[in-house]
Amino acid sequence: MIPQDHPRYRSLMTRERLAAAAREGVLAMEGLTAHGRGEAFDYLIGERTTESAALAERTAAALILSARHPVISVNGNTAVLVAEEIAALQEATGALVEVNLFHRTEERIRLIEDLLTRAGVDVFSGQAERLLPLSHDRAWCRREGMFSADVILVPLEDGDRCEALTKMNKTVIAIDLNPLSRTARAASLTIVDEITRAVPGITRASQELDPNECERLIARLDNHYLLAEAIREMTTRLAACSGSRSTGPAP
């Protein structure tokens, strides 16, 4: 039982949710360690959406709204943390939502699709094929789904598929708190923000943007700048915290 007045209440409740989902088989056990890595980087940005992440979220909205065939790829961590927020993003953008897993089993696919459907997502399911040039099971996807996508949102991804999708000339938008990861480096646009803040951020922007601003944001997209800014935010905060007083979240 976690007391509501615990300074880390929200974070501890999120861990409880993820642990329960791992026990139910929705989340891969490896998803727990992936989340822990994310938490560490979230500490470094102060557990808030930085200015550069907000710009990345607006740019992501512009790319999705301007796409011919946008697809949101969902894995176990994403489904457990933001199923309802994915439904809202789908409603705001009309993007197709497809489950794609690294630790793939038919049982997990079914559990995650059910979870998303209960949250209000219109899930693109059906027969998957081994279509992506990858030796692991992220290669499985649907021909009319992510295989044909021009813009694809890949939250909490491993680097391999991100690189493969980019080589297939797709515009890849990653959500990854680690600005040094292969995914963050290979993506066309990386949002260095926690997924529970990033997805609503993209949805809000999708509801606000007009076609002119979409065009302006896309023309100015510079992922090297966004990653450099994320690293600068982290190092500035580290330098401030190593001084006399910490300004960060309670440990």
Ligand code: PTJ
């Ligand atoms: O459900 P599956 O089988 O597809 O597996 C999903 C995981 C996440 C286990 C799989 O994709 C994986 O192993 O991912 P990686 O290689 O650990 O990469 C996940 C990245 O997401 C890491 O760089 C983390 O820093 C980052 N991350 C973790 N939690 C969050 C996050 N970024 C944003 N918000 C988070 N909550």
